[in-house]
Amino acid sequence: MARVTLVKRPDDYPYLINSETGRELARLFEYLLPGVADPRIDESHDGIAIAAHNPGLATQLAQLSRFMALDLPWCERQDLRELAIQVVNHELKCTYSFRTRVAVAAAAGVSPDAQDALSQWQTSSLFNQEQRLVIEYTEAVIRGEVSDALFCRVAKAYTEKGAVEFTTVVAFWSFWAMLLNATRPDTGDTA
Numbered sequence: 001m002a003r004v005t006l007v008k009r010p011d012d013y014p015y016l017i018n019s020e021t022g023r024e025l026a027r028l029f030e031y032l033l034p035g036v037a038d039p040r041i042d043e044s045h046d047g048i049a050i051a052a053h054n055p056g057l058a059t060q061l062a063q064l065s066r067f068m069a070l071d072l073p074w075c076e077r078q079d080l081r082e083l084a085i086q087v088v089n090h091e092l093k094c095t096y097s098f099r100t101r102v103a104v105a106a107a108a109g110v111s112p113d114a115q116d117a118l119s120q121w122q123t124s125s126l127f128n129q130e131q132r133l134v135i136e137y138t139e140a141v142i143r144g145e146v147s148d149a150l151f152c153r154v155a156k157a158y159t160e161k162g163a164v165e166f167t168t169v170v171a172f173w174s175f176w177a178m179l180l181n182a183t184r185p186d187t188g189d190t191a
Contacts, residue, residue, distance in 0.1 A: 002050075002183060002184055002185045002186070003182075003183050003184050004050055004053065004183045005053075006041075006046055006049040006050060007041075007049050007050075007052035007053065007055075007058075008040050008041045008046075008049045009029075009038070009039065009040050009041075010025045010029055010039070012049075013025055013052070013055075014053075021055060024055035024059065025052075025055045027055070027059055028052060028055045028056075028058050028059045028062070031059055031062060031063070032045075032062055043100055044100045044101070044104070046096075046100075046180070046185040047061075047097075047179055047180055048061065048062050048065075049185070050180070050183050050185060051179070064172070065172075068168070068169060068172055069081065072165050072168070072169070073161070073162070073165060074158060074162045074165035074166050074169065075165070075169065078108035078109065079109035079110055080130070080131075080134050081169060082101065082104060082105035082108040082109075082110050083105070083110050083131055083134050083135065083138075084134055084138045084166070084169055084170055084173070085097075085101060085105070085169070085173045086098060086101060086102075086105050086110065086115050087118060087134070087135050087138040087139060087142075088138060088142065088170060088173045088177055089101065089173075089177055090118045090119070091138070091139055091142045092142065092174060092177040092178065092181065093181065094176075094177035094178075094180050094181050095186075096180050096181075096184070096185060096186045097176060097177055097180050098115075102115060111126070113126060114126040114127065114131075118135065121135045130157070133153060133154065133157060136150065137150060137153075137154050137166065137170075138170050141170040141171070142174060151163060
């Protein structure tokens with residue numbers, strides 16, 4: 001059992017609903033699932049179902065998530081975005097998010113074998129040079145140890161703007177991993 005109630009449907013909201021909260025819940029579910037008569041958040045979006053304890057917060061996070069995934073230029077390469085997200089999940093030990101994104105990452109071009117080999121990325125033949133750079137930089141951002149040389153390599157590969165966008169992807173999906181690790185939507189067990 002999860003540590004917090006997942007608000008997968010508007011009826012799951014565990015608190016007294018006043019008119020403002022009712023509007024925020026309606027806005028959230030209309031944004032997520034426009035026109036659906038009985039909206040339900042699926043497992044791959046349980047972070048939103050957790051954040052929906054504050055529907056306004058959840059709506060803002062959903063909008064930012066959509067922007068990051070679909071509109072951020074660095075994320076046009078879905079394979080690199082999904083690789084970075086899976087590195088975040090791996091490094092922050094967010095097995096729940098890692099598991100729920102395996103198929104998404106595979107569809108984007110990151111094979112399940114490559115995802116399983118993240119802890120051996122430096123010696124694995126499953127990763128090319130660009131993927132190794134993505135993994136190295138993602139790990140360094142998470143540790144707070146980005147050297148000047150590494151940042152320069154990333155900026156050279158993706159421009160300064162791309163380096164900022166890449167860093168933002170790592171930071172934002174680190175937020176999701178931390179939220180999921182703390183709330184444990186899968187089992188409720190402690191890490």
